Amino acid sequence: MAEAAKGGLSLTGLTKRFGGVVAVDDIDLEIQRGEFLTLLGPSGSGKTTLLMMIAGFLDISAGDILLDGASIKTVPAEKRNFGMVFQGYALFPHMTVRQNVGYALDVRGRPKAEIEARVDEMLELVQLQDFGHRKPGQLSGGQQQRVALARALCFAPPVLLLDEPLGALDKKLRIEVQDQLKDIHRRVGTTFIYVTHDQEEALSMSDRIVIMQNGRIEQLGTPTELYERPRTRFAAGFLGKSNFLDLDDGTYALRPEKIDLAPAGRINGAARLSGTISDITYFGAMRKYMVAVEGRQPIEVDVDAWRNPHELQQGQAVDLAWADHAAVRLDES
């Protein structure tokens, strides 16, 4: 089903102002065709506003959107041919699953037989073959989510926009659906633009992630780049957890799982800091130690729970060590 020969988007100087408030501030972004790009940020960061401008539901205050080189700034939403999965799915409650999925082809006046065949194909893609004649209200949240996906992909759009599509699902189901989404993305080859505030979703699914804050791009890169080399305090804190160390030549970000922990004097290599354990929390797969260090913020250290050779206790004096490349120097901001 490699039907996406199109789907490269470029945003140039894209800006949205609501009255005096700048929701999206002069964003430049190249989105490759077939890419899975995630817009990640807290609420109010402008990620949904950006998506709504791409979808055509919001006017652009300044800048332009190009699809495969041609401006679509003045093209109305219904003519853009972008699929969209809405927050809360926005299924048509009075139609069956089949009617929902076939809607886009139906309003384009396609012949019945073509619609039926395509709907079958889409229902198979999302594994809902047996649910075609149900109404959305008779489906579970996960099934509704898949109907929304099938509906948005049915007319083979070059770009699929997803607005927090997993927000309403419980955690276990969410991980399952993430895998399905990734698989579907591979199979249809459409450009996916995915909005979320969930960093785990962003890390596990995306080709590239855009971290947004205050309407601007904070940092852009592959999940590995962003996790291993965060440039700002915000990026380091929002994507994963981070300790921040103020050293002589600047602020460093240090991931909790990259720190070695041992009773005082027994650490391998040179101890970089010493302190006492103030708190231990057990998470099954790992233990979280909070280490109080004289004159600094408490430092979090995550250790795989099975490697606990020293049976560390609360209140015990410990040394901390880490490799040189583990601490990443942040841009001053």
Next chain:
Amino acid sequence: MMQALTRHISPGWLLVAPFFLVVVAFYLGPLANILWLSVTDPEPGLGNYEKLVESDALARILWTTFRTCAITTVFSVAIGYCLAYAMVHAHQKNQNIMLTLLLISFWISVLVRTFAWLMLLGHNGLVNNGMEAIGLIDRPVRFMRNELGVLIGMVHYMVPYAVLPLMANMQTLDPRVMAASRNLGANGVQTFRRIYLPLTIPGLVASSLLVFILSLGFYVTPAILGGGKVLMVAEYISVQLLVTLQWGTAAMLGTLMLIGVLALLWIMSRFMQLSAVFGGGATR
């Protein structure tokens, strides 16, 4: 004794018992009395109901009533739909102003409104004078003392009633559903016809029922604006009661109206949950 009673009846009923008795004594009692009158006055039997088939006049009055109410319903609901749509989709500030204006129209008595139309629609009324002045017509149009006058008066009175159930319905709709339709390539007309309209059917049904049922009892407006030429059931009943003193016929017509309304509600309840129609929880 008391224990035996409470074993079968929840004690909660004792709390509402006084009100229950008031309803029975002052509402259901007289209602039963009317039913009773319709089969006993002037003589026991179904004589009153036989008039329905025998009397042409009665049949004509019932038909006039039905037709007037049906046309009133169609126009009121159509206008009400547009108003409700505008109100629901207006800016919050404008919405409050519109709602206030709507509620004010509820406070003006039907009598005042009917006489106001009398002023406007008469031969030398504002409407005729105005249209003559700008050369639209050269002779006054007969707006009154006919069915047109009655319909204008009734539709005007009923529009606010039509708006409220429609508004309640439209407010429950998720705007994202309409956005989804546009995103999938449907233009405004398609989105309205295939998504918005079907989703507002519960509101349309509720609004139509409300307007139709209220219209059945119209008395003042047909009497004044119809000028005696448009005789509807309510006015006829009053004539039977006060002028010709045929209480049996009046009771029969009253019973007929009651049964008609109940039958309407029953038919509707077969198609949809009435509680949903009257705003008891949104249907999804």
